[in-house]
Amino acid sequence: VSSRFAAVDWGTTNRRIYLIEDGVVARAERDGIGVSQMTPEAWPGEVVAIRSRFGVDKVLLAGMVGSTIGWRTVPYVAVPAGLAALAAGVVTVDTETAIVPGVSVHTSTRGDVMRGEEVQFLGAVAARQVPEDALLCQPGTHCKWATIRDGAIADFRTTMTGELFALLRHHSILALQLRGEVTADDAFHEGVAEGEKRDLAASLFGARAASVLGIRDDAAAASYVSGLLIGGDVAARLDGSKCVVHIIADAKLGLLYRSAVEQLGGSATVIDGEAAFVAGIVAIERRMQ
């Protein structure tokens, strides 16, 4: 039985389209036509265009396309959520078009949601890039930390780490200081050490005072504040344990998180997100048959 379909990782601001033949990527495209660029009436035509461009009938969509700002609102699958639960929760738009659900945590004490990252997390497990019991991290604007147990997403937590950095860089009193590049340099490590104190509002003004008093060069401030935010995020997740964090990220962000994890006593691996997505969407498509 041969399988051929287009898989789309359709996020808020970007999308990636993969032509998948017998579980292997035959062709890939990336563009800026994110969900926020779409109007409600544009969806059917856009998917017809993908079908025609890639010469396929079957299209499987994941990510924000299934949210309230997407094409169809696909209900979240509650944790624990494995590949079978995701496949069972797929919503079909027509016989050849389907949308993968997101995953939610909804207990008496807290709630959390993800859409798109679940395919990568479970894909990394399916491809044996990570063990069936593991802590996974996908950094970004909203960083996702998932606990995998018996191959399923048992729990997860989203942190606004990347968004906080962007807010500070563009709109805060620190904006002028934060124009530099972020690298895993000494200032970054100083930031991680400060971030471990988990006293963000105080530490941030410290970056301002360090500039006023000439304690730290403004060129180093971006790395310092990035370290502060990432260090605080990692410290809260490790909470003193020395576990392994499997980081799904591009090389640059992967290196920053890995450096912070290692500085705070853990160890880390960095996994490519596109390969994880493909492994996940192939595994879901197989379970739908």
Added chain:
Amino acid sequence: VSSRFAAVDWGTTNRRIYLIEDGVVARAERDGIGVSQMTPEAWPGEVVAIRSRFGVDKVLLAGMVGSTIGWRTVPYVAVPAGLAALAAGVVTVDTETAIVPGVSVHTSTRGDVMRGEEVQFLGAVAARQVPEDALLCQPGTHCKWATIRDGAIADFRTTMTGELFALLRHHSILALQLRGEVTADDAFHEGVAEGEKRDLAASLFGARAASVLGIRDDAAAASYVSGLLIGGDVAARLDGSKCVVHIIADAKLGLLYRSAVEQLGGSATVIDGEAAFVAGIVAIERRMQ
């Protein structure tokens, strides 16, 4: 000996002018002519106008007027800083015009700065509104926490609590949720309890997820997020101790901080900032003679 002078609490966006006769306020004005509204050449004329409007010769200025964006850059006085140190650090512009210095912390591990709040802190001590050994808090865009020992500012820390709330309210993914009023209601107290975990980046996204999942009404989100930020700030400062916090604030912000302090095991008093400023500037002016 009778004393008559104008005292100006000249901040970044506002200023308050007091005509002080024998230690008592004879007249007060408040306007939006903050330091950021002034051009370098406008300072002398503006102070001449104050002199003429209030019928005084002597003018004593405090706050951001002494910063690099103010009239003259007045060097910070390092902690420990009492009234005598502030009076000794005053910079005279001419025989009748002087600017009070700010206070700095500059150790091997951290730096911090304040300009203007020091007059209120030491004024509250001079007026016996607080003891000579006390923890004081002045909430705001940049919240100042000062440790008073033997009547002097022994140490202090600035937190970006108010600025973070403004950034989130105006520019973040939470912006639409945060349009409501902030009051010390149940949602605020839930936020304080969450803030005590000192895991801000995660707790903030929790406010988003609570909206998506229908766990918390968006009308309550502003109080919740305010509680989260203030609770995190207070928890980091109390750090488990049951001390008394003397809060220098207007009634609304004073109530929020007081509620958070009491919820987290401390106790609190709320002190009026204008009276504290006047007590402080009178005490400094006396020491200059």
